[in-house]
Amino acid sequence: MEDTLLWIVGVLLLLFCSLDVWYYLRVVVVLIRAWFLSPVFDITAEQTASGRVVLHDVDLCHMNNARYLRECDFARFSLYTRNGVFKALRALGATMVVGATTIRYRRPLCVGEAFEIHSRIVIWDEKSFYLEQRFVSCKDGMVSAVMFCKQNVLRSSPDKILQYLCKRKVEVPEFPEDLQHWIKFISASSKALRGESQLDDKKSE
Secondary structure, X not given: OHHHHHHHHHHHHHHHHHOOHHHHHHHHHHXXXXXXXXXOOOOOOOEEEEEEOOHHHEEOOEEOHHHHHHHHHHHHHHHHHHHOXXXXXXXXXXXXXXXXXXXXXXXXXXXXXXXXXXXXXEEEOOOEEEEEEEEEEOOOOOEEEEEEEEEEEEOOOHHHHHHHHXXXXXXXXXXXXXXXXXXXXXXXHHXXXXXXXXXXXXXHO
C-alpha cells in the first residue's frame, strides 16, 4: 500500500515538475463549461468570460502581466467552442496558432478583484483571424487592459472555416483603423526579419 502511494506521489511530482498541470486542468474545465453553454451562431459576436484575481496570479498585489495573456487563452478557448470554430477546425483537419499579440495595460487588477474578458473576432484575412479581448473590472466597469491577437490558421483558411459554419461566403467587415496600424506593424516587422535572415544566410556562405 505504501509503495503504491509513493509511486502515485512520485508520478504526480514528475507531472507537476515537467508540465504546467494547472493550465491543462483549467483548459479542460473551460471547454466543459463552454460545451454546456448555449452555442453562439454569430461568428463575430462578443462573448464574456468571468474571472477573479487570486494569489498565484499576482506580483506586488496586482495581476502579473503574463497572467493576462494566460487568461486570454482560456477566453479564446471558450469563444471557439461556443461559436463552432473548434468544430470546424476538426472537420477540416486544420489547427490554429497565435501569430502575434499586443496588449495595453491601463489599470492594475488587484488581488481579489473580479473581472470579465470580452472577446470577439473583429476581422480576418486569407490566413488569420484578428481578435480583440478586453479586461473589464466588475468593480466599476473600467477597461483595465485590451489585447489584439492574430490567430493563424494552418492547413485551411478563415474563409473555409466560415463557409463550413455559415454554409455561405461571409464578407469581411471593415478593418478598424487601430487594427490596421497594428497589422501594418506586423507586416513591417516580418519584412525586416526576413531581410535580416537573408543577410545572415549570405554571411554564412
